[in-house]
Amino acid sequence: MSPDVLQVKELRVRYDTYSGVVNAVEGVSFSVRAGEKLGLVGESGCGKSSTVLALLRMIKPPGRIVAGQVLLDGVDLLRLSDEEIRLARFAAISLIPQGAMNSLNPVMRIREQIVDTMRAHNGGKSRAELDSRVRELLQWVGLSDWVANMFPHELSGGMKQRVCIAMAISLKPKVVIADEPTSALDVVVQRRVMHTLERVQQELGASVILSGHDMGLMAQFVDRLGVMYAGRLVEMGPTEAIFEDPLHPYARLLIDTLPSLDRKGDFKGIPGVAPSLLNLPAGCAFQPRCPHAVERCSVDEPAWQEARPGRWVACHLWAEGRR
Amino acid sequence: MTVDYIVKRLGMLLVVIISAISINFIIPRLMPGDPVQQKMDQMVAMGGTVGDVQGMVQEYRKKFGLDKPVWKQFISYWGDLLRGDLGYSLNNYPQRVSSVITGALPWTAGLLITAILITFVLGILMGAVLGWPTAPRGLRGVVPVFLVLHAVPYFLLGIILLFLFAVSVRVFPGGGGYSFGTALQLSLGSIADVLKHAALPALSIVLAGVGGWALGMRGMMISVLGEDYINLAEAKGLKQRRIFLWYGVRNTMLPATTSLAMSLGHVVTGAVLVEMIFAYPGIGHQLYRAIHAKDYTVIQGIIVVLVVWLAVTLFIMDLIYPLIDRRITYRRR
Numbered sequence: 001m002s003p004d005v006l007q008v009k010e011l012r013v014r015y016d017t018y019s020g021v022v023n024a025v026e027g028v029s030f031s032v033r034a035g036e037k038l039g040l041v042g043e044s045g046c047g048k049s050s051t052v053l054a055l056l057r058m059i060k061p062p063g064r065i066v067a068g069q070v071l072l073d074g075v076d077l078l079r080l081s082d083e084e085i086r087l088a089r090f091a092a093i094s095l096i097p098q099g100a101m102n103s104l105n106p107v108m109r110i111r112e113q114i115v116d117t118m119r120a121h122n123g124g125k126s127r128a129e130l131d132s133r134v135r136e137l138l139q140w141v142g143l144s145d146w147v148a149n150m151f152p153h154e155l156s157g158g159m160k161q162r163v164c165i166a167m168a169i170s171l172k173p174k175v176v177i178a179d180e181p182t183s184a185l186d187v188v189v190q191r192r193v194m195h196t197l198e199r200v201q202q203e204l205g206a207s208v209i210l211s212g213h214d215m216g217l218m219a220q221f222v223d224r225l226g227v228m229y230a231g232r233l234v235e236m237g238p239t240e241a242i243f244e245d246p247l248h249p250y251a252r253l254l255i256d257t258l259p260s261l262d263r264k265g266d267f268k269g270i271p272g273v274a275p276s277l278l279n280l281p282a283g284c285a286f287q288p289r290c291p292h293a294v295e296r297c298s299v300d301e302p303a304w305q306e307a308r309p310g311r312w313v314a315c316h317l318w319a320e321g322r323r
Numbered sequence: 324m325t326v327d328y329i330v331k332r333l334g335m336l337l338v339v340i341i342s343a344i345s346i347n348f349i350i351p352r353l354m355p356g357d358p359v360q361q362k363m364d365q366m367v368a369m370g371g372t373v374g375d376v377q378g379m380v381q382e383y384r385k386k387f388g389l390d391k392p393v394w395k396q397f398i399s400y401w402g403d404l405l406r407g408d409l410g411y412s413l414n415n416y417p418q419r420v421s422s423v424i425t426g427a428l429p430w431t432a433g434l435l436i437t438a439i440l441i442t443f444v445l446g447i448l449m450g451a452v453l454g455w456p457t458a459p460r461g462l463r464g465v466v467p468v469f470l471v472l473h474a475v476p477y478f479l480l481g482i483i484l485l486f487l488f489a490v491s492v493r494v495f496p497g498g499g500g501y502s503f504g505t506a507l508q509l510s511l512g513s514i515a516d517v518l519k520h521a522a523l524p525a526l527s528i529v530l531a532g533v534g535g536w537a538l539g540m541r542g543m544m545i546s547v548l549g550e551d552y553i554n555l556a557e558a559k560g561l562k563q564r565r566i567f568l569w570y571g572v573r574n575t576m577l578p579a580t581t582s583l584a585m586s587l588g589h590v591v592t593g594a595v596l597v598e599m600i601f602a603y604p605g606i607g608h609q610l611y612r613a614i615h616a617k618d619y620t621v622i623q624g625i626i627v628v629l630v631v632w633l634a635v636t637l638f639i640m641d642l643i644y645p646l647i648d649r650r651i652t653y654r655r656r
Contacts (some may be wrong), residue, residue, distance in 0.1 A: 058558055061456075089560035097558070102551040105570050107648055116569075117559045151649040167559065 002034040005174050005207050006055070006093075011068035013050045013059055022277045024050040024063065026231040029304070032175065032207045037198075039222035039239065040211040041254070043274050047231040048211040049098065052177045055209070056095055057085050072175065091121045094168040096178040096197070100161035100185070104152035110163055111148035114138075117167050137166040140203075141196050158189035162196060169200055176201065178210045182217070194221055215258050219243060227251045230275055230285035233304065237311035247313040249290050284316065292317055329642065336638045343630040348400055351619045352393060358413045358617040359383045387413060387620075400623075409624040414616040420624035423609055428628065430500050431598070431605030434521050435590040438528040443583050445529070446536020451572050453537060454544025457563075466537065473534030478596035481527040485600065488523060495523050498602035524601045539582065543575040550574070577648045584640035588633040 013025035025047045032038050040048045054065050057077060070077040072092055077085060089095075097103040105113055114137060115130045125133075135145050141162040152160060161181060168176050178197065182190040198221060201208050210222055218225055219239060226236040227250060235248040246252040253270045272289035275281055281288050287297040294316065302314045359380050367376060384390045387410075388399060403410060409420035452458050453466065472480065489497040496502065501516050547553065548571065556570045595607035602608070606625055613621035644651045 056558055058554065086560045086562070089558055091560065095555070095558040097551060097555050099551040103555045105552045105556070105574070106650060107573050108569065116561060116565065120559065120561045120565070153650045164555070167555075 002036070004031040005034045005073065006032040006209075007069070007071040008051075008055065009069040009071070011051065011054055011070065012066045013047070013054050013063060014066045015063040017062060017278075020278045024231050024277060025054060027304075028068075028228075028231075028233050030226055030233065030236060032209060034174075035201075035205050035207055036224060037201065037208045037210065037222045039218040039225045040209065040228055041213060041215060041218050041225060042228035043213060045274060045277070046228045048228050049179055050231075051228070052095075052179050052209055052211050055175075055177060056089055056093060058095070087121060090117055090168070090173060091171045092173055093175045093177065094171070094173040096161070096164050096168045096176065096181045098180045098183060100164055100181070101157055103164055104160055106152055108151070109148070110150050110152070110155075114148075114163070114167050114170055117170050121171055133170070137170055138163075140169070140200060141166045156189075157185050158193055161185060161189075161193050165193070165197055165200060169204055169206070172204060173206060175207045175209065178208060180212045181210070183212065183214075190217070197221075215254055219258075227254065230280060231277060232285065232314065233312070234286065234315065235311075235313045237313075241311060247307055247311060247318050248286075248315050249292050249317070250286050253291075284314075332638055332641050336634050339634050340630055343634075344404070344627055345397075347623055347626045347630070348397055351617070351622050354617065356617060357384075357389075358619060359387070359389065361617055362414060383416075387411070404627070409627070410620040412613075412618055412621050414613070414618040414621070420620050423621055424606065424624055424628055427604060427606040427609045430603060431594055431607060432590065434524055434603065434605060435528070435594050436587065437521075438525040439532070439583075439586055439590065441525070442529045442532035442536060443579075443586075446533045447540050447572075447579055449533065450537035450540025450542075451544050451567070451575070454541040454548065455567060455571070456548075466534070469530075469534030469537060471534075472530045473532070473538075475531065477527050477531035478600055480531050481524065481597055481600040484523050484527050496520050498600075500604040520601075520603075524597050524603055527597060536582075540575060540579060543578055544571055547571055547574045577644070580640070580643070580647060584636055588636040590632070 008031065009029050011025055011028045012023065015022040015024055028047070028051055030038070040051060042048050050059065050063065053059055054068075055070050055077065057065070057080075059065055065078060068078065072088070077088060077093070080088060104110070111131070111134050114134050118125065118130060118133065131148075134148050138145060138147055143159060143162050143166070147155065147159065147163070152163075155163070161184075164181075168178075181197065182193055185193060194217065197208070208222075210218070212218065222239050224237065225239045225242050226233050227242070227248060228234065229250050235242065235246065235251045237247075242251060243255055246255055250270075256268050257270065259267065270289060275285055275288070281298065283296075283298040283300055284290070284293075284302050287293045290297065296316050300316065302316045304312060304314045307313045307318050357380075363376050363380055363383075381390070388396055391399075407421070409424070412418045412420055412423055415423075449462065449465075449469075452462060475483075485497060488495045496519060498520075500520050501513070502520075553566065553570050556566045561570075594603075594605060595611055597603065598605045598607035599611060606628070609621065610625045612618070613625065
């Protein structure tokens with residue numbers, strides 16, 4: 001098994017809003033191995049975006065990272081100076097953004113936007129070198145050379161997302177964070193973009209952290225899956241294992257929402273709504289919606305523990321051995 | 324096609340100019356009173372010639388073509404206009420309207436274009452920095468001052484400046500475009516003299532304008548900062564300066580340029596009061612005097628210039644837009 005590239009320990013992100021303090025990420029810990037594809041899945045507002053953005057230290061006020069460690073090859077990104085984190089961004093850990101449609105500067109040519117990423121980190125290269133690198137990158141993500149001369153509004157959504165992928169791999173980072181990279185695209189384009197991402201990731205040997213809410217997409221793409229709920233990780237393990245035998249009731253319900261070819265019947269949702277992070281229920285955050293909740297669930301918060309080798313879960317039911 | 328676009332914009336330009344000039348011909352003629360009669364009465368009252376006043380009025384009306392029906396005046400007006408002839412000043416016959424305008428326009432254009440450009444650059448820079456999260460505290464403290472200055476009408480500001488710097492402390496001249504009794508020439512002394520006279524009027528325009536520009540720019544900057552591409556630029560590890568200029572300011576330039584074009588277009592009209600206060604020999608001053616004296620031909624001449632100026636400024640802007648922002652194209656979609 002390859003070593004861990006990235007270790008996230010007890011990460012906490014807080015938003016100080018007018019209506020109160022929102023603990024968007026509450027003690028999240030996980031690690032990513034070299035070349036691994038890790039998925040973070042959960043409903044809107046479960047803290048997956050905050051988690052991945054915190055890894056790049058891209059949390060904007062009123063949000064802030066209040067505790068934790070993000071160790072990239074043993075270096076804590078959260079302790080770096082502003083200039084050091086600037087240099088680490090994209091060179092060591094890069095981002096494929098959520099809103100591909102608006103993530104490119106509308107008044108700059110694609111070439112310039114890829115070039116300035118490279119310039120910001122290793123400035124000394126000649127114009128010709130940079131240009132040929134841009135061509136190489138575009139080809140890599142399946143775009144033609146002429147795209148370099150285009151402005152963002154002249155490209156389709158899928159093309160823009162490919163440009164974002166090209167930028168994200170331009171400096172050969174160790175970790176690529178893809179924050180719901182395809183949520184703005186239609187299903188067909190989604191698939192193709194994900195294929196590109198997968199191919200590039202394999203050739204580059206980088207690790208990928210993919211956040212999203214699409215269980216189906218996760219099933220196809222990631223090696224390991226983390227399920228988040230109300231700012232916490234509730235289950236994490238190899239994707240196949242989770243799909244076969246989810247340990248946490250929420251993970252089970254999520255998987256059951258997927259339409260299946262061999263199962264007929266009505267589409268099933270998860271009853272209830274995600275809790276407000278301003279006003280979490282006592283005990284387990286999922287307890288009010290949990291079909292198996294017992295008394296203890298509304299009293300104690302379940303601990304994050306390794307239930308089986310490589311499989312982590314935060315649920316009392318599991319600890320007590322009845323599911 | 325680019326050519327299509329330019330031809331169409333040119334067509335619009337002509338339509339605007341023609342209709343504005345036609346309206347401009349009609350309006351002074353709707354004002355009650357007769358310019359020749361008024362001038363004569365004035366001269367009589369001042370103890371000038373007393374003779375066959377009515378006869379002279381008739382004679383002058385004939386000379387100026389005012390005895391003809393309005394539609395004939397209209398046609399000959401257009402004919403003259405197309406030949407570049409704006410006629411004689413009714414009030415200062417035999418001075419030609421074109422010489423009134425060419426004498427005044429450079430003063431106004433020089434003063435206002437300079438003042439507006441200075442205001443624009445200062446205001447935009449200030450606003451952009453203010454919209455940036457790490458704006459210096461000192462700058463934030465200055466904003467209320469400029470907002471107060473912006474709220475004070477600029478002519479009032481002009482009077483205050485005059486009092487402070489021309490009356491209390493005599494640093495700057497109290498009015499005019501250059502010192503009396505000196506001939507304008509291309510010498511350092513003469514240029515310095517002109518600049519000295521322009522300083523206070525320009526300062527009043529700049530001080531009154533900067534706050535507005537800064538506030539507007541700050542707003543645009545803040546809304547641009549919320550865009551996804553700013554976020555990605557930061558995630559890319561770009562330097563703050565690069566994000567500020569190329570991702571922030573660059574994207575606010577389109578609306579800012581529009582406002583700049585509008586204010587440059589209104590250069591000539593916007594200056595009437597400033598020119599009055601500083602007795603500046605510009606076109607606003609001439610317009611004021613012409614309106615006072617019902618000097619049709621001068622009013623019309625100046626307004627023709629205003630209209631053409633405004634329309635041409637906007638036309639030029641229309642041609643420049645696609646260069647600033649490629650989302651705007653010359654093509655029809």
